Amino acid sequence: MATGRTHRPATRSRGIPEATVARLPLYLRALTALSERSVPTVSSEELAAAAGVNSAKLRKDFSYLGSYGTRGVGYDVEYLVYQISRELGLTQDWPVVIVGIGNLGAALANYGGFASRGFRVAALIDADPAMAGKPVAGIPVQHTDELEHIIESNGVSIGVIATPAGAAQQVCDRLVAAGVTSILNFAPTVLTVPDGVDVRKVDLSIELQILAFHEQRKAGEESGQEGGTPAAVTRAASVEADRKGPDGDVPAVMPA
Amino acid sequence: MATGRTHRPATRSRGIPEATVARLPLYLRALTALSERSVPTVSSEELAAAAGVNSAKLRKDFSYLGSYGTRGVGYDVEYLVYQISRELGLTQDWPVVIVGIGNLGAALANYGGFASRGFRVAALIDADPAMAGKPVAGIPVQHTDELEHIIESNGVSIGVIATPAGAAQQVCDRLVAAGVTSILNFAPTVLTVPDGVDVRKVDLSIELQILAFHEQRKAGEESGQEGGTPAAVTRAASVEADRKGPDGDVPAVMPA
DNA sequence: AGTTGTGAAGTGTTTCACAGCA
DNA sequence: TGCTGTGAAACACTTCACAACT
Numbered sequence: 354m355a356t357g358r359t360h361r362p363a364t365r366s367r368g369i370p371e372a373t374v375a376r377l378p379l380y381l382r383a384l385t386a387l388s389e390r391s392v393p394t395v396s397s398e399e400l401a402a403a404a405g406v407n408s409a410k411l412r413k414d415f416s417y418l419g420s421y422g423t424r425g426v427g428y429d430v431e432y433l434v435y436q437i438s439r440e441l442g443l444t445q446d447w448p449v450v451i452v453g454i455g456n457l458g459a460a461l462a463n464y465g466g467f468a469s470r471g472f473r474v475a476a477l478i479d480a481d482p483a484m485a486g487k488p489v490a491g492i493p494v495q496h497t498d499e500l501e502h503i504i505e506s507n508g509v510s511i512g513v514i515a516t517p518a519g520a521a522q523q524v525c526d527r528l529v530a531a532g533v534t535s536i537l538n539f540a541p542t543v544l545t546v547p548d549g550v551d552v553r554k555v556d557l558s559i560e561l562q563i564l565a566f567h568e569q570r571k572a573g574e575e576s577g578q579e580g581g582t583p584a585a586v587t588r589a590a591s592v593e594a595d596r597k598g599p600d601g602d603v604p605a606v607m608p609a
Numbered sequence: 610m611a612t613g614r615t616h617r618p619a620t621r622s623r624g625i626p627e628a629t630v631a632r633l634p635l636y637l638r639a640l641t642a643l644s645e646r647s648v649p650t651v652s653s654e655e656l657a658a659a660a661g662v663n664s665a666k667l668r669k670d671f672s673y674l675g676s677y678g679t680r681g682v683g684y685d686v687e688y689l690v691y692q693i694s695r696e697l698g699l700t701q702d703w704p705v706v707i708v709g710i711g712n713l714g715a716a717l718a719n720y721g722g723f724a725s726r727g728f729r730v731a732a733l734i735d736a737d738p739a740m741a742g743k744p745v746a747g748i749p750v751q752h753t754d755e756l757e758h759i760i761e762s763n764g765v766s767i768g769v770i771a772t773p774a775g776a777a778q779q780v781c782d783r784l785v786a787a788g789v790t791s792i793l794n795f796a797p798t799v800l801t802v803p804d805g806v807d808v809r810k811v812d813l814s815i816e817l818q819i820l821a822f823h824e825q826r827k828a829g830e831e832s833g834q835e836g837g838t839p840a841a842v843t844r845a846a847s848v849e850a851d852r853k854g855p856d857g858d859v860p861a862v863m864p865a
Numbered sequence: 866a867g868t869t870g871t872g873a874a875g876t877g878t879t880t881c882a883c884a885g886c887a
Numbered sequence: 888t889g890c891t892g893t894g895a896a897a898c899a900c901t902t903c904a905c906a907a908c909t
Contacts, residue, residue, distance in 0.1 A: 378818040405799035425909040442825030456716035466814040535820040543661035558722040562634040564791040569698030681887040
């Protein structure tokens with residue numbers, strides 16, 4: 354089993370920690386804003402505030418990239434923008450395909466920040482023949498049949514999956530077979546991919562559930578009741594721990 | 610300055626690590642699928658595979674919730690579904706408002722998994738008067754003027770911001786003032802909120818940038834270029850990468 | 866004086882490996 | 888026998904605090 358790995362291999366690149374990589378885009382955005390206001394230099398304290406992190410963390414993060422600051426002064430905004438862009442690989446242009454042009458896919462296609470920084474929507478792909486040819490965000494939707502051809506002829510290495518959950522793994526397999534090695538998955542499914550392929554997932558309902566967890570804690574906290582179980586206003590779901598009757602011996606769980 | 614905190618307070622609740630909380634929804638989804646197939650029990654190994662994590666991690670995660678398994682057997686699916694739901698606070702119903710009904714807001718409103726598990730879209734809110742009354746996903750859009758009233762009369766504590774970046778902080782302030790204490794932010798902005806308010810952000814372009822970073826590394830790894838992977842057009846930003854003196858270690862430069 | 870860059874300490878997370886129980 | 892539950896080790900990340908430099 355274990356036909357392939359799932360998720361970030363986390364192969365700590367050139368010694369840049371994954372957590373740092375995840376923050377670089379944040380710094381970049383803050384720096385870009387400063388750049389647009391023609392601010393020439395910025396201190397770690399200021400930039401950290403703008404990016405929503407603390408300054409020690411920011412300095413440590415930057416230290417993995419090199420010594421790009423000037424003691425007593427701060428960081429040169431333009432220079433740092435460039436260095437981070439380069440580190441993130443944004444000085445080249447990444448063609449991206451979006452598969453699944455429903456509400457979400459359309460939203461993504463229209464998302465401005467998409468094109469702005471190093472990414473270019475090379476194609477929109479949908480399984481519905483009725484969609485074919487219809488322009489979304491100025492780009493004509495193409496049918497799934499074209500997928501392999503599009504990937505190959507455009508040298509696409511990043512794919513975005515915005516299909517229903519049921520179609521996601523299949524689309525993923527085709528993307529990978531055609532040469533895509535990085536996937537951003539919006540479908541609520543665990544994708545299985547071969548080694549060497551990166552998958553990141555964005556999952557609305559997971560985020561909401563995490564918020565609900567904390568929200569519940571807040572509610573429980575102020576109603577006295579300590580030490581024990583989470584007070585919870587629980588509208589008593591009547592799920593009980595009892596065996597199901599017919600146990601056919603279902604082997605359970607398959608990796609699809 | 611420092612008017613308020615930014616981001617997850619990460620107040621390690623009742624000893625359940627944040628990393629574990631973030632995985633509970635994943636387990637829950639896998640368990641729900643098993644439940645629908647009437648699978649009665651599942652081992653840590655099987656469940657871990659379905660959720661895309663390794664089994665040691667899963668067992669450790671579950672150990673924070675209590676001892677819900679049976680040695681030699683595994684976990685009772687229904688029972689675990691209930692325990693995790695309860696822990697996440699999904700046995701109560703969370704009314705949610707979505708602010709900003711553009712492409713993305715509409716996609717979110719239509720997202721099924723939304724309503725399915727403990728969340729209910731209480732209202733859709735948009736600043737555009739032309740949108741008012743128009744139904745999206747069967748729910749009539751209401752004008753921003755109604756925001757405070759909606760929040761208060763529905764007891765909404767979770768808000769989703771899907772507005773343009775420029776409006777996000779202002780919307781956030783109003784949500785918080787009206788009583789919202791958890792926010793899911795899709796706008797590419799760092800929100801500032803008072804203590805006690807949780808913010809989680811979902812940011813497409815950040816995810817893509819992280820993928821680009823890894824993608825770039827893959828490309829660089831196997832020598833320079835090869836026929837057929839990136840459309841690497843390296844749009845030479847001419848920022849001159851030379852201003853620092855001391856070499857001799859870490860810089861991790863990858864000239865192209 | 867002001868601010869970076871970084872060892873070292875502290876904290877959180879993952880993995881190992883096996884005792885303990887069904 | 889098989890699988891959970893968990894200390895302990897390993898690893899990753901964050902924060903501290905200050906020397907080094909401008």
